[in-house]
Amino acid sequence: MYDNPLTKRTAVTHEVKISARGVNVFYGENRAIKDVDVDIEDKTVTAFIGPSGCGKSTFLRCLNRMNDTIDICSVKGLITLDGEDIYAPSIDPVQLRAKVGMVFQKPNPFPKSIYDNVGYGPKIHGMAQSRADLDEIVERALRRAALWEEVKDRLSSPGTGLSGGQQQRLCIARAVATEPEVLLMDEPCSALDPIATAQVEELIDELREQYSVVIVTHSMQQAARVSQKTAFFHLGHLVEFGETGQIFTNPHDPRTESYITGRIG
Amino acid sequence: MTSLAFSLLFALAIAGYVWNLMAARSIRQSGARMHSLSGFHGMYSFLLAVVPVMVLILVWQVLKGPVIDRMVLGGLPPGTLDGVNAGAVQLILSEIKSLAGGRTFGTPEDWKIEAAERLVGLRQTAAYSLVGLVAVVAGGLVLFARLRVGAEFRARHRVERIVSGLMIFCASVAIFVTLGIAGSLMFETYRFFERVPLTEFLFGLNWEPQIPLREDQIAAEGAFGWIPVFLGTIVITVVALFIAIPVGLLSGIYLNEFAPRRMRAVAKPILEILAGVPTVVYGFFAILTVAPAIRSAGAALGIDIAPNTALAAGSVMGIMLIPFISSFADDALSAVPQALRDGALGLGATRAEMMTTVLFPAAIPGIVGGILLAVSRAIGETMIVVMAAGLIAKMTINPLDSVTTVTVQIVTLLIGDTSFDNPKTLAAFALGMMLFLVTLVINVFALRIVRKYREAYD
Numbered sequence: 038m039y040d041n042p043l044t045k046r047t048a049v050t051h052e053v054k055i056s057a058r059g060v061n062v063f064y065g066e067n068r069a070i071k072d073v074d075v076d077i078e079d080k081t082v083t084a085f086i087g088p089s090g091c092g093k094s095t096f097l098r099c100l101n102r103m104n105d106t107i108d109i110c111s112v113k114g115l116i117t118l119d120g121e122d123i124y125a126p127s128i129d130p131v132q133l134r135a136k137v138g139m140v141f142q143k144p145n146p147f148p149k150s151i152y153d154n155v156g157y158g159p160k161i162h163g164m165a166q167s168r169a170d171l172d173e174i175v176e177r178a179l180r181r182a183a184l185w186e187e188v189k190d191r192l193s194s195p196g197t198g199l200s201g202g203q204q205q206r207l208c209i210a211r212a213v214a215t216e217p218e219v220l221l222m223d224e225p226c227s228a229l230d231p232i233a234t235a236q237v238e239e240l241i242d243e244l245r246e247q248y249s250v251v252i253v254t255h256s257m258q259q260a261a262r263v264s265q266k267t268a269f270f271h272l273g274h275l276v277e278f279g280e281t282g283q284i285f286t287n288p289h290d291p292r293t294e295s296y297i298t299g300r301i302g
Numbered sequence: 303m304t305s306l307a308f309s310l311l312f313a314l315a316i317a318g319y320v321w322n323l324m325a326a327r328s329i330r331q332s333g334a335r336m337h338s339l340s341g342f343h344g345m346y347s348f349l350l351a352v353v354p355v356m357v358l359i360l361v362w363q364v365l366k367g368p369v370i371d372r373m374v375l376g377g378l379p380p381g382t383l384d385g386v387n388a389g390a391v392q393l394i395l396s397e398i399k400s401l402a403g404g405r406t407f408g409t410p411e412d413w414k415i416e417a418a419e420r421l422v423g424l425r426q427t428a429a430y431s432l433v434g435l436v437a438v439v440a441g442g443l444v445l446f447a448r449l450r451v452g453a454e455f456r457a458r459h460r461v462e463r464i465v466s467g468l469m470i471f472c473a474s475v476a477i478f479v480t481l482g483i484a485g486s487l488m489f490e491t492y493r494f495f496e497r498v499p500l501t502e503f504l505f506g507l508n509w510e511p512q513i514p515l516r517e518d519q520i521a522a523e524g525a526f527g528w529i530p531v532f533l534g535t536i537v538i539t540v541v542a543l544f545i546a547i548p549v550g551l552l553s554g555i556y557l558n559e560f561a562p563r564r565m566r567a568v569a570k571p572i573l574e575i576l577a578g579v580p581t582v583v584y585g586f587f588a589i590l591t592v593a594p595a596i597r598s599a600g601a602a603l604g605i606d607i608a609p610n611t612a613l614a615a616g617s618v619m620g621i622m623l624i625p626f627i628s629s630f631a632d633d634a635l636s637a638v639p640q641a642l643r644d645g646a647l648g649l650g651a652t653r654a655e656m657m658t659t660v661l662f663p664a665a666i667p668g669i670v671g672g673i674l675l676a677v678s679r680a681i682g683e684t685m686i687v688v689m690a691a692g693l694i695a696k697m698t699i700n701p702l703d704s705v706t707t708v709t710v711q712i713v714t715l716l717i718g719d720t721s722f723d724n725p726k727t728l729a730a731f732a733l734g735m736m737l738f739l740v741t742l743v744i745n746v747f748a749l750r751i752v753r754k755y756r757e758a759y760d
Contacts, residue, residue: 103644131651131652134650139644141645143641145641145644145645147642147645147664148642157646157659158649161649161650161655161659211645211649212648212649
């Protein structure tokens with residue numbers, strides 16, 4: 038993918054997976070997200086870029102209702118997953134989070150064995166009928182996260198003993214083990230070295246075949262490398278959203294241009 | 303006179319501080335690059351004078367008394383003390399000291415008056431020489447410190463070394479006090495086992511420590527088997543933990559994760575007040591409220607219940623322990639990183655699943671620590687059981703019966719007129735020793751368990 042010039046990247050349009058209309062997020066009195074409209078497509082990597090504090094992580098956390106866990110945070114507007122309002126009273130956030138997985142900025146494996154880390158989601162959602170089922174799910178998830186070869190001989194050793202890059206791939210394996218439909222990644226490479234970052238990016242590109250991936254990143258190079266769609270956030274506004282190639286080569290909004298050329302942010 | 307010595311020392315040390323500070327500043331102002339800040343040069347002088355001279359004064363105070371005593375006795379007219387035993391010598395010495403203090407009883411012999419005058423003189427000499435010594439030594443040290451001030455002198459390193467030495471000293475005070483307590487316990491326990499065989503104490507099933515104090519007194523021969531007493535402690539501890547662990551853990555978990563902010567703001571201080579209630583007040587509560595309630599409940603059910611039940615004392619002790627366990631659980635859960643909570647919730651775990659499968663296992667070491675502390679407190683708790691548990695040692699594990707505990711027995715054995723050479727009194731030390739050992743074993747054992755099964759999260 039690296040030798041595919043941005044301008045020549047063909048844009049294949051998939052169906053819309055998540056749609057947001059008029060989303061506002063408040064932290065107490067403070068309005069962190071202002072009237073955001075966006076459509077996130079299936080089998081596509083969508084990157085959220087923008088300077089620190091622009092609200093991209095906050096918006097990401099709206100998509101699986103992780104903001105519910107913060108007392109003072111309230112979300113207004115409409116967000117739908119497959120056409121269904123995820124903030125509707127009939128929706129159980131626990132069910133939603135099983136469908137919309139999340140990988141965090143800092144690798145956060147549980148203080149359990151590698152096996153139990155990956156098996157955690159399937160276990161709490163009752164996805165495995167037997168130990169053999171669970172073994173299979175764990176192996177498949179670890180393979181998909183490109184970690185199987187490295188850890189297959191020490192599945193019972195603690196997940197916290199792995200290196201930073203391995204821990205992050207373990208967290209990705211843990212997230213894909215619950216068979217989500219959307220994978221949210223909040224700066225997944227910010228705590229990793231360049232080699233581990235390259236591995237995770239390669240992985241993200243492979244995950245696109247099955248999932249809709251949304252990635253928040255500080256690195257514009259990373260957004261350009263892994264994503265097909267890019268959204269630029271600034272001061273809580275969604276300034277521009279479009280094909281990654283178009284955003285990086287021919288931005289319509291002057292603020293986007295200033296940011297990607299390094300003049301603001 | 304001693305206070306004069308101390309004032310002099312501090313005056314000299316402060317003067318040394320200022321002197322060195324000024325000297326260092328003037329070197330700095332002359333443009334030289336100093337290794338240490340001026341304040342460290344000052345501090346070096348202060349510490350160099352205070353620490354050794356303080357030790358000197360203390361040693362002097364300890365040695366002064368015996369040395370002066372010997373000089374006074376040595377100065378008595380030859381032959382005065384011939385054939386006088388040690389006790390009588392001490393008597394003569396204290397008579398001389400009374401005379402020196404201006405308290406005359408009867409008509410003392412001339413040589414005693416003479417000795418008293420000599421004692422007064424010696425004391426005065428000692429005081430003057432202490433002040434002189436302090437002035438010379440402290441002054442010398444301050445001068446020495448002043449001479450070392452220079453751009454190259456590493457005053458900061460010296461000060462750091464002296465301060466870390468002081469910290470090591472403070473830390474070792476706690477250790478040596480513990481060793482001292484254990485040592486004195488061991489000594490008295492040894493004296494107890496000289497009188498009562500070890501096997502009788504360890505395996506005896508009878509505890510009747512009443513033995514005749516005088517030859518002609520009519521009383522039973524005592525029996526010193528500690529098992530019934532320890533059994534009582536265990537029964538009460540188990541009852542207490544049965545109440546404290548579930549209530550404490552669940553309230554800790556609730557406060558930490560599920561309580562609304564306002565509820566937490568109210569409940570947490572109230573729990574802390576519970577921890578501050580004096581145990582004697584819990585004792586009142588046990589004997590005036592809980593015990594009668596249990597007794598009348600038993601009467602309503604047709605069970606005859608003793609007025610002093612293990613259940614009453616144990617349950618009140620359990621209430622006392624609730625805040626311990628709940629605040630330990632709360633702290634341990636709060637220490638688990640937010641990232642782990644997010645991770646579990648992000649995978650679609652409910653808050654209850656997150657608590658039981660991620661937070662609780664990660665917090666286990668802290669929680670077990672709290673429970674252990676509670677066990678140690680329960681075993682060592684005295685006031686509640688003195689007031690609400692019984693005095694008679696019985697071989698029973700029925701919580702509705704009256705039992706006694708190790709601490710209650712220690713208290714009763716040491717109350718009133720006691721002589722420290724009979725087994726009845728010494729038994730208290732043996733019991734104390736056992737209490738010490740039991741708590742120690744529990745702690746060591748539990749620490750190992752925690753270390754083995756902990757889920758480290760960093």
